[in-house]
Every structure is written in C-alpha cells, then in structure tokens.
Amino acid sequence: MLQALGLGPAEExxxxxxxARPAASAPELVRQTGLTEAEATRVxxxxxxxxxxxxxxxxxxxxxxxxxxxPGPHTARYRLAPPSVALAxxxxxxxxxxxxxxxxxxxxxxxxxxTAGHSAGSVVEPVVGVEQVAHRFHQLQRGAQRELLxxxxxxxxxxPREDTDASESSALERGVDFRVVAAxxxxxxxxxxxxxxxxxxxxxxxxxxxxxxxxxxxxDRERAMVPLDTADAGGEPGAxxxxxxxxxxxxxxxxxxxxxxxxxxxxxxxxxxxxPVGERRPTEGELEVxxxxxxxxxxxxxxxxxxxxIRTVERRTRRLMDLAGADSRLQLGWHAARAGWL
Numbered sequence: 001m002l003q004a005l006g007l008g009p010a011e012e013x014x015x016x017x018x019x020a021r022p023a024a025s026a027p028e029l030v031r032q033t034g035l036t037e038a039e040a041t042r043v044x045x046x047x048x049x050x051x052x053x054x055x056x057x058x059x060x061x062x063x064x065x066x067x068x069x070x071p072g073p074h075t076a077r078y079r080l081a082p083p084s085v086a087l088a089x090x091x092x093x094x095x096x097x098x099x100x101x102x103x104x105x106x107x108x109x110x111x112x113x114x115t116a117g118h119s120a121g122s123v124v125e126p127v128v129g130v131e132q133v134a135h136r137f138h139q140l141q142r143g144a145q146r147e148l149l150x151x152x153x154x155x156x157x158x159x160p161r162e163d164t165d166a167s168e169s170s171a172l173e174r175g176v177d178f179r180v181v182a183a184x185x186x187x188x189x190x191x192x193x194x195x196x197x198x199x200x201x202x203x204x205x206x207x208x209x210x211x212x213x214x215x216x217x218x219x220d221r222e223r224a225m226v227p228l229d230t231a232d233a234g235g236e237p238g239a240x241x242x243x244x245x246x247x248x249x250x251x252x253x254x255x256x257x258x259x260x261x262x263x264x265x266x267x268x269x270x271x272x273x274x275x276p277v278g279e280r281r282p283t284e285g286e287l288e289v290x291x292x293x294x295x296x297x298x299x300x301x302x303x304x305x306x307x308x309x310i311r312t313v314e315r316r317t318r319r320l321m322d323l324a325g326a327d328s329r330l331q332l333g334w335h336a337a338r339a340g341w342l
Contacts, residue, residue: 005090010035014043015052015080023056023079044078052086053078125241133227133239140219140241141167144176149218149255152182153211172202175311179205181258182265183212197267205315207262216251224251260322282320282341289316291342294333 003012013033018024024032026040033040047053056077080086127136141148141164148171171178178199187193187208200206218224228238242248282290292302299317303310321327324335336342 005087005094007090010039010043011047014040014047018053018078018080023077025077048078052081054081123243123245123247125243126238127225127241128238129236133237136239136241137164137217137225138167140217140223140225141171144171144219145174146220147177147218148179149216149221149252149259150178150180151212151214151216151255151258152180152186153215154183154185168199168204169202172199172204175309177311177315178203179207179255179259181207181209181212181255181262184208184210196265200265200267203312203315205319206265207259208265209258209262212258213254216255218248218252218255221248221252224248226251264319282323286316286320287341289313290320290332290336293317293329294336294342 003009007015010033013035014029017029017032020032021028026037026044029035029040029044030037035043044053048055056079127133168178182196187196196204196206214226216224216226222244224242226240226242228240242251288306289302292305293299297305299310299313302308303313306313317329317332320336321329321332324332324339326332326335
C-alpha cells in the first residue's frame with residue numbers, strides 16, 4: 001500500500017508494525033518484521049529523517065543520538081508521526097509525478113503523430129500477435145478518461161472475455177461513460193449474460209442489435225482499435241489502432257448510428273433482458289434528473305442534489321433524449337409533457 005507513495009518493502013514493514021503499537025525500539029520491531037536489527041535501525045533512522053516517525057521521548061521529531069549516557073539508536077523508541085500530516089507531501093509528490101508523466105506522454109504522442117517520418121503511422125498503427133493485440137486493447141480501456149464506445153460480436157479471439165473484466169471494472173470505477181452495442185450472437189457465450197449483468201449494475205450501458213459490421217473499441221474519441229479478420233488465412237490475430245482522423249470520426253459516427261437503433265438491455269435476475277417496446281419509459285432515477293433539468297437546474301447542481309456523479313446525470317439525460325427521440329433539451333421537455341412523464 002505504502003509502496004505507491006514511494007516507500008520500499010522494508011520501510012512499509014516497519015511503518016505497518018508501528019501502527020499496531022504506541023512506540024517500539026529496533027529490537028522489538030525485528031521480532032515483528034523479520035528484518036535484521038541493523039536493517040530495522042537503518043530504516044527507523046531514515047523514516048525519522050523523512051519526518052514519518054519521531055523519537056518517543058522527543059517532542060520535535062528529533063532522533064535520539066548516543067551521547068555516552070543517553071539511549072542510542074538501537075535502544076531508542078520510536079512512534080509514528082500522524083499519517084495525515086506526514087504522508088500528505090508524499091501523496092502530493094506522487095500526484096505531481098503522475099501529472100508530469102501524463103503531460104510528457106501527451107507531448108510525445110503528439111510529436112510522434114506530427115513527425116514527417118511517421119505521417120502514415122500517425123493515422124493507423126498495425127498490431128500483430130495475440131499478446132500485442134491484448135496489450136493494446138487493455139491500454140485503450142485503462143487509458144480512457146471520459147468515454148468508451150464498444151462493438152461486441154461473437155466469440156472473443158485475442159482477448160478472452162474473462163481478461164477484460166479487470167480493465168472494464170477499472171474504467172467504470174473511474175466514472176468513464178461506458179457504452180456497448182452487442183450483436184445478438186455475443187450473448188450466446190457461456191456466462192456472458194451474468195458477466196454483463198454485473199457490469200451493467202456497475203454502470204455499463206448495453207444495447208442489442210441483430211448484427212454489427214465489425215468489432216471495435218473507441219477511447220475518448222481519440223483512439224480506436226479494430227480487429228483484423230485473419231482466421232481464414234491461418235495467420236496470427238491482428239488489429240489496427242486508429243488515431244484522430246476522418247477514419248476515426250467515421251467509426252464514432254457508425255457507433256452512434258447503431259446505438260440509436262439498438263434495443264436497450266437491463267439487468268435481470270439471471271442475466272440481462274431486452275426492454276420491450278411498451279417499457280420504453282424513464283426509470284425513477286431518470287425522472288428525478290428530468291424534474292431538476294426542467295426546473296432549470298444545471299447538470300452539476302443536479303448531480304450534487306441527487307448525490308450522483310455528473311457523468312451519471314449526463315448518462316441519464318442522454319437516455320431520456322434517446323427515449324424521447326429528442327435532439328435538444330427543449331424538445332425533451334416538450335416530449336416529457338406530452339408523454340405524461342411528470
């Protein structure tokens with residue numbers, strides 16, 4: 001846990017051991033952590049220098065030094081400094097480092113795409129081999145910050161269904177707007193319906209169509225991945241990664257067209273169910289959002305009042321507009337009044 005803040009395994013072992021007691025000396029911590037006494041002493045002195053522990057006998061965080069009569073570092077007792085104070089600077093530094101890394105990645109990616117020598121590769125990047133395809137697929141899902149658009153068809157080849165669960169869950173936990181259109185044959189796989197039910201309960205939106213022209217995943221409308229059909233040729237699985245271009249715009253447009261025409265699915269007791277035409281009405285949660293929007297309240301204020309994330313409010317608003325066939329919120333209000341939703 002603390003290694004994420006820059007502490008090593010030995011430092012985390014000592015820090016965790018001190019959590020369970022008011023104060024301890026190096027010999028006492030040796031018995032609890034399995035470190036040598038010399039290593040435990042070194043770690044304690046290092047943690048004290050960094051302000052994470054203080055001498056139990058001192059008030060200012062100084063470390064006891066041998067002076068001929070007082071305790072030396074082997075017999076000095078240490079206690080933790082308050083974690084909320086001592087660890088906060090480490091957390092800030094890790095956040096700053098992550099921000100710098102994201103900025104560097106963005107700059108490098110942009111430079112790569114604009115370099116004359118990579119003009120062709122700046123639009124389409126081929127990926128060949130099971131491991132490479134799976135790696136880039138997980139990169140797209142785990143790197144998405146705002147939105148994921150997915151087409152699902154038939155049996156997975158390069159990326160097994162069970163391998164997508166972790167990155168899918170991570171995206172939903174981050175609040176990514178996750179929309180999936182699945183071909184009917186995709187739900188025929190074993191345990192797919194129960195897996196999709198769990199994902200939908202976590203926030204994934206799923207719709208069903210009879211057929212789709214291709215598989216794909218689009219991340220933040222900046223990158224897409226489309227598998228290549230090489231099974232008939234007996235070759236390795238392959239895919240292309242598509243960057244911002246007219247081709248990517250066309251893929252997003254294709255998704256939105258299929259999304260509007262697809263049938264919404266909802267969690268059921270044993271899996272998922274298709275929404276009958278007669279049930280195409282807003283849910284109670286969507287009606288709560290609608291009432292606030294018609295009162296002139298912004299999405300952000302509505303999210304705050306309902307205890308939801310702003311992305312959840314936007315997701316519910318979009319479904320309301322889909323149900324109403326509305327292109328604007330003004331049309332949504334007119335349809336809601338006409339249909340007697342409120």
